[in-house]
Amino acid sequence: MRTKLFTLVPIAAISAVLGLGMLAAQTTAAAEEAKATTQSDPMQFVNGSKTWANTCARCHNMRDPKSLRDDQWRAAIAHMRVRAGLTAEEAKNVLVFLQQSN
Numbered sequence: 001m002r003t004k005l006f007t008l009v010p011i012a013a014i015s016a017v018l019g020l021g022m023l024a025a026q027t028t029a030a031a032e033e034a035k036a037t038t039q040s041d042p043m044q045f046v047n048g049s050k051t052w053a054n055t056c057a058r059c060h061n062m063r064d065p066k067s068l069r070d071d072q073w074r075a076a077i078a079h080m081r082v083r084a085g086l087t088a089e090e091a092k093n094v095l096v097f098l099q100q101s102n
């Protein structure tokens with residue numbers, strides 16, 4: 001009985017430490033993921049590039065993403081969102097794509 005307890009206690013301690021470590025690692029990973037999502041979700045870029053390619057050359061020549069600064073794209077998308085009939089999400093994605101490509 002005694003020997004069993006002595007072997008079990010360190011194992012329990014090690015598992016507890018490992019468990020806490022993993023929990024901490026998971027929390028950090030989740031926090032970083034959340035940060036990355038607000039900064040740039042790769043799918044926003046991908047979907048934005050598709051929407052841009054499909055809709056933004058319907059009425060005029062395709063505008064080079066490099067032709068405007070980030071703040072100028074924000075204003076341009078605010079105008080073009082209405083003209084192109086984009087949803088808020090589509091407009092956001094196009095903006096992310098343009099701002100990351102200029």
Ligand code: HEC
Nearest residue numbers: 052055056057058059060063075076079080081083084094
């Ligand atoms: C329904 C037609 C139409 C669509 C679709 C459209 N545009 Fe335009 N766009 C215009 C017209 C008309 C103008 C010029 C008059 C104006 O600025 O409103 C213009 C002007 C612009 C300008 C000049 C700057 C500015 O803000 O006026 C930019 C940049 C631009 N469009 C980008 C885009 C992008 C990016 C998209 C895709 C999200 C897009 N456009 C989709 C019609 C359209």
